[in-house]
Amino acid sequence: MTFPPLREELRGIQPYGAPQLDVPVQLNVNENPYPPPADCVADIAAAVAEAATTLNRYPDREFTALREALAGYLSGDSTHPVAAEQVWAANGSNEVMLQLLQAFGGPGRCALSFAPTYSMYPEYARDAMTEWVVGRREEDFSLDAAAARELVLAHRPAVVLLPSPNNPTGTALPPEEVSMLCEAAGDGVVVVDEAYGEFRRPGVPSALDLLPRHRNLVVSRTMSKAFALAGARLGYLAAAPEICDAIRVVRLPYHLSAVTQATALAALRHAPALLARVADLRAERDATVDWLRAQGLVVADSDANFALFGTFADRRAVWQGLLDRGVLIRETGPDGWLRVSIGTPAEMNAFKDALVDVMKEQAA
Structure with missing residues (x-):
């Protein structure tokens, strides 16, 4: 046996992670470029200080107050109220997804999604020893609803992963397609990953509206x-209480620290202020999409805080050319495409200036 005795299917695999480089303009990991406002920071600091006085004790493993606060927030984004017993949370949506695969996947079961999509999904499946099945999206990155349904019926996945808006394309799913796949999945769990849900365009509904219809x-x-709050690491879900109860079986003891719970609760008290920049980022996204198209590029319709654009014969050269000019974006998605996160107006202007220079250099 080779040391260390790593599982054979993990040998030679590089760990997931976007480049972390110290450059003036960082537009590669879809962060919100605007930090929390000062009064929110002060409230978080006070809440964490209070929590620190109890750190000799384990936190509330049911994070009751946080679940109630999250349910209240989600109810405001849904046509139906969300109850606290329908809410689960973990250290980032990554842990939420892994817990779902640990609870409902496993040997002899499969998870299914449609590429291009979030590159961590197959890794969640791999880590939970779950077979990975992947269908394909259309050229405009939408789903062929009939083909998607047939794939689900053919494989009977335990878990279907449907990001909406999709990463890296920004594409949102119509609710009727989500409903159709919930019905096709039978007792399989259908996860609509709305990590970028708050950025969706007006009139695009959340899958939260469908919760009463599909258990x-x-x-x-x-x-x-x-x-x-990317640095706080708090992800959460809404589902039937039975699903939340099932996840409890695989969660680690006291998985949400007292500090995390205090931070998230304080942030939720300031939700309107924290979300105040969402409209600005939507407008900047739409302006960026229009500008990229005006340069003769193809851009996917986006309901997220990023834009996928292309196509380039040598996208690596374009990515490197931008980096050489102090602008970091993401080399991801199908061959020939690049993704830019939406930053401040100054950051987007720097990106545009750098891209114009790089494209001129490439054309010379």
């Missing part, structure tokens, strides 16, 4: 994006 539907969210 196998899970809607996941995060505080990392619109809430500008």
Whole structure:
């Protein structure tokens, strides 16, 4: 046996992670570029200080107050109220997803999604020893609803992962397609990953509206994006209480620290202020999409805080050219495409100037 005795299917695999480089303009990991406002920071600091006086004790493992606060927030984004017993949370939506795969996947079961999509999904399946099945999206990154339904019926997945808006394309799913796949999945769990849900365009509904209709539907969210709390690591979901109860079986003891719970609760008290920049970021996104198209590029319609654009014969050269000019974006998605997170107006101007220079250099 080779040391260390790593599982054979993990040998040679590089760990997931976007480049972390110290450059003036960082537009590669879909963060909110605006930090929390000062009064929110002060409230978080006070809440954490209070929590620190109890750190000799384990936190509330049911994070009751946080679940109630999250349910209140989600109820405001849904046509139906969400109850606290329908809410679960963990250390980022990554842990939420892994817990779902640990609870409902496993040997002899499969998880299914449609590429291009979030590159961590197959890793969750792998870590939970779950077979990974992947269908394909259309050229405009939408789903062929009939083909998607047939794939689900053919494989009977235990878990279907449907990001909406999708990462890295920004594409949102129509609710009727979500409903159709929930019905096709039978007793399989259908997870609509709404990590970027707050950035969706007006008139695009949340899958939260469908929860009363489908007992196998899970809607996941995060505080990392619109809430500008990427460093806090708090993800959560809404689902039938039976699904939340099932996740308890696989969660680690006291998995949400007292500090995390205090931070998230304080942030939720300031939700309107934290989300105040969402409209600005939507407008900047739409302006960026229009500008990229005016440069002759193809851009996917986006309901997220990023834009996928292309296509380039050598996208690596374009990515490197931008980096050489102090602008970091993401080399991800199908061949020839690049993704830019939406930053401040100054950051987006720097990106545009750098891209114009790089494209001129490439054309010379």
